Amino acid sequence: MPFREAIRLALRVIWTQKMKSGFSVIGVFIGVTFLIAVVSIVEGMNSYMTERFANTLLGVNTFQLRRYPDLRVGDISRETWREWRRRPRISYDDARAVEAGISVEHLWAWESWNRGIVEYDGRVARDINLIGVTEGYFEIKNWEIAEGRPFSPQEARAGLPVTVIGQELADRLFGDLDPIGREVRIRRIPYRVVGVVESQGNLFGISLDKFAVAPALSPLKRYVNPPRIVDALLVKTNNVADLQTAMADAESIMRSRRALRPTQDSNFSVETSEALLDFWGKINGVLMMALPGLVSISLVVGGIVIMNIMLMAVAERTREIGIRKSLGARRRDILRQFLVESATLAVVGAGIGIATGLAMAAVVQATTFLPARVAPWSIVVGVLLGGGVGIAAGLYPASRAARLDPVEAIRHE
């Protein structure tokens, strides 16, 4: 029997026994659904983490000098916490010395941060990120100014009460009004809005546009940090090689300023987006390691189910096999018929699984902040696994069918 014929026959049998076919492919279906959904979400997370998360928070070719890591991933022990809290803070002088000592071309900015209220004409915006920075911040963050301008180096140095705000804050306070030139109160201190930053979207569902940045030396400084202290020095270089040099420079300058002996650990943190991506890579790796296990369990179960269904089918259709043999079907024709049937069954199950997996990924994408990215390879793998499981599961039943004695089979009731 030609192959095409065998598939057509298999599809017809599967269709006439929809219920049974449905049950028999549940295992394969679940396995493949799982494969597609998990791979899509992991891949989506992957691109999200690399393209958006890490770079939005830390920036490309950028490092931050801090008292302790800002982006903490995984469990932090109590001891570590305690040690971190005991560390000296980064002072203005530290930041200046490090910046001055970096031997490669770079951009730099200070950053200090707190949350607070911003008001305008009776409207109150709570929980706003109040960030004290220097003028280099805009360029390091790669922010486009939607309206107005960033504050100037002169304003930064003089610590004038000017502020550049995020889109969401602008909308909340001003609605349709033009924010530029208006006076807001940041923690009750009057500030003049000079610019609005283009919307940054959101990250894991949290808006990135609820902030007000102001010169680090402006009156806000009282609220964001103790005197003459910054949260972070941000340094951005032109390329990765320079970044390495700059980080090494920062490290050695800080160590010598703090008179650390070579045996002592650094009591400050120099972090890049790499650390975060490394950690994500680990999670990713674990997921991808666990995935084959989980998928293969359901596929093995699915295979066993299909094998049993096929054994039943062979028993039920013994007479049909006898008839076919009497009409000239060879062993290999019967073998192929049942193999194709079981493979088709499994592939159909896998196909439904793929569709469901894609749908699940789309639903996750639509309803949560989690992005989904369909990996074409996972679809190929899904189909191949389905077919493979079907063939493996069909082998024994099909060979039993093929070996039936025609005389006995045809008399079978």
Place this chain on the structure above:
Amino acid sequence: MTAGPLIRVEGLTREYQMGAETVHALRGIDLEIDPNEFVAIMGPSGSGKSTLMNMVGCLDSPTAGEYWLNGVEVSDMGDDELARVRNREIGFVFQTFNLLPRASALHNVELPLIYAGVSGKDRKLRAAKALERVGLGDRMHHRPNELSGGQRQRVAIARGLVNAPSILLADEPTGNLDSTTSEEIMGVFQELHVHGQTIVMVTHEANIAEHAHRAVTLLDGLVHSDTMREAA
């Protein structure tokens, strides 16, 4: 077709092992059937006629003896070769029709052609022709359970004929039919015979056997009598 007998059986023996006991179904049958004969094989149950039928139909292989079909020895063929012989040389008609219940009449008739490797269009055409030949041109897309017993048997005959086999082998073809329908089916057989088809029919009913031109009676696994009827 080579000259000489279509079927030549010599010393055909078939034994079955039933637990410790050996059953001698055929004890050495010698038989020759020429082209265009219409032979009835008769005998009481247990006489070995079904076993002989399975041998002649290449569904089973003999324990000993020779079977030549169309000048080719088939008694020592392997499974796949036998399947090929069944497909090309033999058309079966069974007592219980043995149609595939979920397939249309047309598809049932197509089956031997599928295994012969005939491609789609040609296959449908030939199957339809075979159905028309047995008077079922208007029932092609009916399923067996939508057909009467006689119609089912006609489908089976069409299926048996579709590959233009050397022998049409019928095993109690009227066993499940009432007498009127039986006569009808025998009419079909007569017609086929007139057109040159060789027919071997197993039956235990004397009035059915009368339609054949030659009656071979078996008893205890041996040929008991072999009589030619005067041409009707």
